[in-house]
Amino acid sequence: MSGGEKNENHEDVKKKPTKGEKRRGRSPSKREPIVDIEDIMFSIDKVQTMRSSLLDWYDLSHRDLPWRRLDKGQPETRGYGVWVSEIMLQQTRVQTVVEYYKRWMHRWPTVQHLSRASLEEVNEMWAGLGYYRRARFLLEGAKLIVKEGGEFPKTVPDLRKIPGIGEYTAGAIASIAFDEVVPVVDGNVIRVIARLKAISGNPKDSKLVKQVWKAAAQLVDPSRPGDFNQALMELGATLCTPTSPSCSTCPVFDHCEALSISKDDSSVLVTDYPAKGIKTKQRHDYSAVCVVEMLENRGTSELKQCSRFLLVKRPDEGLLAGLWEFPSVLLNGEADSSTRRESINSLLSKSFGLEPKKNFEIVIREDVGDFVHVFSHIRLKIYVEHLVLRLKGEGSKLFRKQEKKSISWKCVDNKVMSSMGLTSSVRKVYDMVEKFEAEMISPSRAVATKKQRATSTNLSCRSC
Structure with missing residues (x-):
């Protein structure tokens, strides 16, 4: 056994010890x-x-x-x-x-x-x-x-x-x-x-x-x-x-x-007693997460009047199978902002037909921060980016056509987003974005924004 059995053929062994x-x-x-x-x-x-x-x-x-x-x-x-x-x-x-x-x-x-x-x-x-x-x-x-x-x-x-x-x-x-x-x-x-x-x-x-x-x-x-x-x-x-x-x-x-x-x-x-077990060394992974928020209004002064978040369903097998999360990509180690954005842009284009300048207008795109989420065998560093966009012209129709692809996704408004059962890491990402948005506006506007979120589902919002 791993604790080590006594080798009776060792030259230093003079007698067989008793069980006690x-x-x-x-x-x-x-x-x-x-x-x-x-x-x-x-x-x-x-x-x-x-x-x-x-x-x-x-x-x-x-x-x-x-x-x-x-x-x-x-x-x-x-x-x-x-x-x-x-x-x-x-x-x-x-x-x-x-x-x-x-x-x-x-x-x-x-x-x-x-x-x-x-x-x-x-x-x-x-x-x-x-x-x-x-x-x-x-x-x-x-x-x-x-x-x-x-x-x-x-x-x-x-x-x-x-x-x-x-x-x-x-x-x-x-x-x-x-x-x-x-x-x-x-x-x-x-x-x-x-x-x-x-x-x-x-x-x-x-x-x-x-x-x-x-x-x-x-x-x-x-x-x-x-x-x-x-x-x-x-x-x-x-x-x-x-x-x-x-x-x-x-x-x-x-x-x-x-x-x-x-x-x-x-x-x-x-x-x-018993001996301390040897802990398995954790793997270090890196991921870029993009919180994609799509606006329905035409002005930028009331960003939260009617918007939805894009969520992607994970595969039915593997880590966090079948759960909803924001669009994300695994990275090959530490990566700077431009490298992460290139990876996210590629994901949005391939999976949703979304391409900057071509079929959507970028209202806000900012790096929000990063944090480390620990699984039993993985230490995952997550970089968080917030992308607020407005679809242009035929962009909305193009986006809807992606439903035929294998990737499963949905768009939810603020109220649904706040009440969904999300994993702790996805919830932390969302909280980081909410904090970032609150800091972008004045304290007096922050209260109004929260009220708008609570009533957003009563507004006329088209589905993605």
Whole structure:
């Protein structure tokens, strides 16, 4: 495993260490750890006392979360609610998920309701949570369940057939909603068990993870499997945290080998277990975004009287699939303003038939600024440009002809733009443009502009 196995053929090895010595050696931060991951099972006596201690603690101390208030007497509804919560909680903090979860369940209270939604509606509801593929999997899963009769799957094998449901999520739903006696293992559980057994290996090592699943299966309480699994995860999330564990208030501290070792050796810390994983290096990308705003009025004094923004739909596969954004192009590294504008001009011409001077008049074209948006594996620097234009002569007709092309786009007015569910990066781009426009006019005019935006849909605006 990546933590490093002891090479018994090395000339410095004089004897084979015992299993206890392997775990209770010096701090894993001070030498390459030696871990016997075959020996992480618990004794029968420890299993019984740990179950009791964890459940008693959970009953008194668990966080009051909306998905934990679901009626146990309605397993179908509970199964759907737990499913939604588990998908939302992937890669997202609990505090962030709570309000999203409430809004989602209010709009789509059952799997049947969700199955009738569109991907665009789901993406708008999801906007801001990130990792949008999760939302698409929820919708696809709901449609599949309804197509096959509408009964929510209750066992791990059946749940695994649903798009986006892996081993962990299937175990969580099956145990919490349907009392199936199965384990769940997430990052919190791996950390807790690694500390209980003083395992200093890489928490992402497949062999270690497989053994943790076996240990978790041994621990799970057969009478309250869902509560026990939540207790184990809750312990990792609230007390047995990565950097600041609260060992003094832990309900199973007296069973923790990492704590016992740290008490005997001050050079060893509980946080040495498990080993720190190596983070994947982020890729650095660069993008030019153009907020294209088309005017309908003939004067420049009332720019916001009637205008629309051009939005483009991303491909149905890949990063941020199926979501709406402003026209953008990827750049080959850092680029100056003229290079970015050339790239944007090429995009507008090829995709929309829009060409400066030829079929539209530039009213405003300014660089608004830039910012860095971080994805899990990409650090994207975004340059923002604001282009206000007025179509000339046959330009409007030419623009409408582009509907036959493969690229999907639409034009929305100010009110729609402000209320749309947009990704956090697209929303930031729009906010930057709004701030830029506000700074172009006097403070007294800024208030009037906002009022015009609120009533813009009542004006006579032609579609693109």
